[in-house]
Amino acid sequence: MGQTATPSALEISSLTKSYACPDGTTKVVLDDISFSVEPGEFVSIFGPNGCGKTTLLKVVAGLESHDSGRITRGWEVGEDPAAPGVVFQNCAETLLPWSTAAENVAFPLLARGAPRAERLASAKHTVESLGLRFDASQYPYKLSGGQQQSCCIARAMVHTPSFLLLDEPFSALDHEARRRIQKRVLDIWAETRPTVMMVTHDLDEAILLASRFILLEGLPGRIGLDIPVELPYPRGIDLMETPEFYAMRKTILGTIRRDLAT
């Protein structure tokens, strides 16, 4: 604390992870991954399908083990109030069908033992601050796919975590809802400055939101590029038409093309 350098929010060094295949062979999915994330950074992890993005996120969340290397987290895996907020891939399957949307949003608070009234008030507040448009007293099966995903985004943020792990959090949203909710997420990020690690395979989204861009590519997945996104905040959709945005895009696509060629 005080004058000393603030510790990293996340430190990964030489991380390797492989799965045992049914045919007896092992498949390496993450190979020698090293990077550290400073508090308040918005890091997007971009890459093709099957390059280990989701695995990396799960290892960071402590939901999967790794083979070698070190991870230092700003929280304890397990029962820790500082546990990160997570939006899972296929998040609709993680909603509890027997609970209303509001109770689903409030689940992280339930896990922390908050009383019902407080949970529902916080859920309502989060849903409103994200500008979500659904009836929170409904059960998930009454919501559309996009609304279910919005519900998951709200759930990840309801306990104002200092770290957010997002796995393709906007994939089920239509264009309008996606831009609107992305904007709200950026507003909240600017306001409370959580550290964000977002996995996506949408290049525009990866650049538009993040303060730092990491390209994960190949099999096993390695870091192909790790660069800051030096575009000014607050960012709007019109940013995507600027030369700076194009330049950023060009750099990234150039790297991908070069790596595919070799």
Add this chain to the structure above:
Amino acid sequence: MRSLHAAAGFGILVAAWMILLVAGLVDARYIPWPHEIFLKLLSFLENGPFYRSLANTLFRAFAGFALAAALGVSAGLLLGHSRRLGAVFIAPVDFLRSVPSTSLVPLFLFLFGIGDASKVAVVVFSCTLVNLINSLYGVRSASEVRLMMAAAFGASRWTVLTKIVLPSSLPHVAAGLRTTLSLSLILVVVSEMLVGTGAGIGQMIMDARFTYRISDMYALILALGLVGFALNRGFVMLEGRVLHWAR
């Protein structure tokens, strides 16, 4: 529209029955005309002994059903939750489940006498095991991704158990209860026929048979069918309301 279809189904059943009688393919002494049975049932509904028997039969069935629900569901949840207890007890439970409980009537007669207790015991024996198996698999049916979600948000074991594992098991628990609701009525009637003391519908059916009152017999069977049908319908409606999220 659905009730119209159902009514048509019953109509076809009764018509087929009458065609068999008209064609002389069945003997009206053994299978009486539908209206005779129906009128007989109406006459039953006017007298006390029928209601007393019905009340006795239903009391035994419900007592057995409720006891079996309490025992079976709690044991099933426990064995489902604890891998070790489950591994120890699943095989014996499977064995006991394969024993027809009606074959144990003589044993229960020795143990519990000829009163209500032995009939209830037959129901409890079978229905407990059905509930146990359903609840056990219910507990184990909690989805991996939901458990992972709870772990990611730092939920305690207790929270995971009460907010994820138990609710996940409810549709399976309900399936067990629905099965045992019908089963308890069947087993009580059979044990009443075998043991045959004190008033009960099973006893009345046997009496009618021995005194050759064939349409009485069918009227009683019809009454049991209607009660069983109503119970099942009622349960399904309740289940649909309480477990609306389970589809």
